[in-house]
Amino acid sequence: MDGQECKNCRFWHDAQEIDNESACRRFPPTLNQVYLAEEVRARNSQEEAVELAMSATAWFWPVTPSNGWCGEWQAIPLPVIATPASSHPPRS
Numbered sequence: 001m002d003g004q005e006c007k008n009c010r011f012w013h014d015a016q017e018i019d020n021e022s023a024c025r026r027f028p029p030t031l032n033q034v035y036l037a038e039e040v041r042a043r044n045s046q047e048e049a050v051e052l053a054m055s056a057t058a059w060f061w062p063v064t065p066s067n068g069w070c071g072e073w074q075a076i077p078l079p080v081i082a083t084p085a086s087s088h089p090p091r092s
Contacts, residue, residue, distance in 0.1 A: 004073045007066035011074065014066075023061035026072045032060045 006012045011026040036058050040049040052058050064070075 004069055005066065006064045006068040006070075006073075008076065009073045010076045011072070012064070012066075013061070020066040021063050022066070024064045024070075025061050026070075029059040029061045032058055035060075 006022075006024065007014065009024075011024055013023045013025050031053060036049065036053055039052055039058070040046070043049060043052075
């Protein structure tokens with residue numbers, strides 16, 4: 001798997017990299033059940049828990065190490081470089 005690490009994957013969001021870890025954005029964020037359960041216990045209110053689940057606070061992308069790997073790896077696409085239009089008129 002030479003080079004097929006998270007840090008070289010198009011889905012790894014390295015702008016938030018902390019301690020060689022960052023968010024994998026291959027799939028949409030998911031509801032963090034552990035975080036939500038802890039908040040439910042702390043708030044002791046099912047209504048507040050539902051409100052929290054509907055907010056962006058409880059939704060997360062998985063955090064992966066920069067040297068991690070998975071079967072969804074894709075290379076980072078090369079940037080498209082615009083080339084000047086040809087100075088020759090098109091042939092008829």
